[in-house]
Amino acid sequence: MKNTVSTLLKQKQSGDKITMLTAYDYTTAKIMDECGVNSILIGDSLGMVMLGYENTLPVTMEDMIHHTAAVSRGAVNTFVVADMPFMSYQVSVEQAVINAGRLIKEGGANAVKLEGGADVCDVIKAIVKASIPVVAHLGLTPQSVNAFGGFKVQGKSLEAARTLIADALKIQEAGACMVVLEGIPAKLADIITKKLTIPTIGIGAGNGCDGQVLVYQDMLGLTIGHTAKFVKRFAEAGELMRKGISDYIDETKSGVFPAEEHTYKIDDEVIAEIIKEEGLE
Numbered sequence: 616m617k618n619t620v621s622t623l624l625k626q627k628q629s630g631d632k633i634t635m636l637t638a639y640d641y642t643t644a645k646i647m648d649e650c651g652v653n654s655i656l657i658g659d660s661l662g663m664v665m666l667g668y669e670n671t672l673p674v675t676m677e678d679m680i681h682h683t684a685a686v687s688r689g690a691v692n693t694f695v696v697a698d699m700p701f702m703s704y705q706v707s708v709e710q711a712v713i714n715a716g717r718l719i720k721e722g723g724a725n726a727v728k729l730e731g732g733a734d735v736c737d738v739i740k741a742i743v744k745a746s747i748p749v750v751a752h753l754g755l756t757p758q759s760v761n762a763f764g765g766f767k768v769q770g771k772s773l774e775a776a777r778t779l780i781a782d783a784l785k786i787q788e789a790g791a792c793m794v795v796l797e798g799i800p801a802k803l804a805d806i807i808t809k810k811l812t813i814p815t816i817g818i819g820a821g822n823g824c825d826g827q828v829l830v831y832q833d834m835l836g837l838t839i840g841h842t843a844k845f846v847k848r849f850a851e852a853g854e855l856m857r858k859g860i861s862d863y864i865d866e867t868k869s870g871v872f873p874a875e876e877h878t879y880k881i882d883d884e885v886i887a888e889i890i891k892e893e894g895l896e
């Protein structure tokens with residue numbers, strides 16, 4: 616069954632946790648879709664985990680459309696959310712609507728996600744008015760890494776916690792269909808989840824949220840270097856890949872690969888004739 620804005624809302628109402636993972640390509644999306652994940656996010660984290668940038672800021676609309684289209688081709692039942700990259704919605708409301716439309720029309724996404732609270736409510740309203748579902752993103756919003764002075768947990772002081780609650784209510788009022796809560800204290804995420812009628816999806820926000828999202832490279836053990844405290848490694852796919860690649864190198868160098876079963880046959884008479892013609896007897 617296709618996951619939609621309404622099925623995800625029903626999951627919140629019935630207490631059935633929503634599962635979301637990031638994906639950036641067709642094959643991974645297809646596997647996730649077959650596993651039954653509710654939603655795939657083409658996060659602008661692709662800048663870091665797929666393209667090797669230091670943060671998400673260099674990601675372009677063209678990058679997002681390219682990867683969103685690949686994911687959409689693999690995701691049959693999954694609700695596909697595409698991130699709006701840095702500076703694709705900050706300059707003007709008009710440009711934001713045009714860019715959101717491109718992620719739907721050219722990328723095949725079911726919704727777009729953008730970062731911010733009260734400051735982006737006019738943008739959320741305009742995109743929703745164009746019949747495009749919007750997922751909001753509050754807390755440790757990576758596009759604000761320079762403004763925050765690093766990737767730091769948000770909402771810990773009384774004032775910051777109050778602002779986050781107010782922002783959550785404002786984005787809901789503006790028409791957001793869901794909100795990602797990233798890098799905020801679990802007890803605060805719990806309160807926000809109870810106050811909102813729309814689903815909350817946590818990442819580093821505890822298990823009181825209506826659902827969870829993780830970057831797939833992190834949860835499958837593919838990330839190189841440091842991972843955040845909130846990441847759980849559900850598999851060691853990196854180890855599996857390293858073993859497979861090393862075995863391939865060893866077997867190719869030693870001549871074990873390709874074996875008989877990996878090769879194509881030719882009639883003995885044909886090859887005998889070729890050998891004769893080539894003077895190889």
Ligand code: KIV
Nearest residue numbers: 637658659660795818
């Ligand atoms: O870009 C991304 O992958 C995200 C998730 C971490 C929520 O925004």
